[in-house]
Amino acid sequence: MEADIFKALADPNRRAMLERLAAGELNATALRQGFDISQPALSQHLAVLRAAGLINERREGRHVHYAVNPDGMAPLTDWLARYQAFWPERLGRLRDFLKEMDQ
Amino acid sequence: MSEPVDLPERVMVECTLDEAPDKVWRALSIPEFRDSWLTPKADGEHYAAEVVEAEPPRRLTLSWREGADDAAELVTFTLSPTSTGGTWLRLVHDRVAAPMRVPIPANANIMMLRAA
Numbered sequence: 425m426e427a428d429i430f431k432a433l434a435d436p437n438r439r440a441m442l443e444r445l446a447a448g449e450l451n452a453t454a455l456r457q458g459f460d461i462s463q464p465a466l467s468q469h470l471a472v473l474r475a476a477g478l479i480n481e482r483r484e485g486r487h488v489h490y491a492v493n494p495d496g497m498a499p500l501t502d503w504l505a506r507y508q509a510f511w512p513e514r515l516g517r518l519r520d521f522l523k524e525m526d527q
Numbered sequence: 528m529s530e531p532v533d534l535p536e537r538v539m540v541e542c543t544l545d546e547a548p549d550k551v552w553r554a555l556s557i558p559e560f561r562d563s564w565l566t567p568k569a570d571g572e573h574y575a576a577e578v579v580e581a582e583p584p585r586r587l588t589l590s591w592r593e594g595a596d597d598a599a600e601l602v603t604f605t606l607s608p609t610s611t612g613g614t615w616l617r618l619v620h621d622r623v624a625a626p627m628r629v630p631i632p633a634n635a636n637i638m639m640l641r642a643a
Contacts, residue, residue, distance in 0.1 A: 427598065430536075430623050500536060500622070507538040507620055515542050515618065517564040522546045522554055 426499040432476035437461060438469050442492065445479060449491040536622035544614045548606040551614045552584035555604050576602070591620070 432438055441455060456466050470490060473479045478496040482489045544551055554560050556578065566573040575595070580588040585606055590599040605617040 430598070434623065503622055504536075504538060511538055511540045511618055511620065514565055515540060515616070518551075518554060519542075519544060521560070521564040522544060522550065525546075525550065525554060525560070 426503065428476040429478065429496070429499055432472050432478055435469070435472075438473055441466075441469060442473065442478060445490055445492045449482070449489045451487050451489050455490060538618075538620040540618045542616055543609055544616055546614060547612055548584045548608050548614045551606055551616065552587070555587050555606075556581060556583065 433442075437459065440459070444450065444455060452463070452466060452470070455470075456463065459466065461469075470479065470481075474481060476496070477493055479490050480493045482491070546554075554564070561576060562573065566576050568574060575592040576589045578587065579590050579601070580586070586603065587606075588601060588603045591602045592599055600623070601619075601621045603619045603621075605619075607615045609615050
């Protein structure tokens, strides 16, 4: 899941789409405006974002609306919390190691 | 509307050390030294850390993997001498190689993101 998110965010077009959707829900036609990509390419990008859990879709008649999934970033914040604890602990070890080094 | 926030894909830690940059550099750059403080895991395994870029004794970038199949993350150490003969050390860990900013809706649950 975490890997899916980073793969999804690795593409500049998908980042830009996410950025636009962050401002509010849009349908595919509105979202495509300003992007130099085809409708199938857009659909492909949206599918990747959806598979990564970063966006939700809502069907309304013939239209599909897309929006950012606020919980989609949770796996990233798990990583962050882990390493925010990890690095101070390792730097404490480095501090100890330096005292013993060359002795 | 939305405001840009940092995506939680970077951890930065800074500290000062009593030892001079040359000595700290050796503790960071020599693999055997790293194995004694940096890479061991609780279960006896090791994180895979390899030097990607070295500019002694100022900047060292390591590729960082938790497991064999994981994509490489980047850990960069920056060393500067302090006025008292020690080292000011900054560690930046990037989950992906290219950090970015994406706006998150103001009404989204982003407390943890802000805390970053």
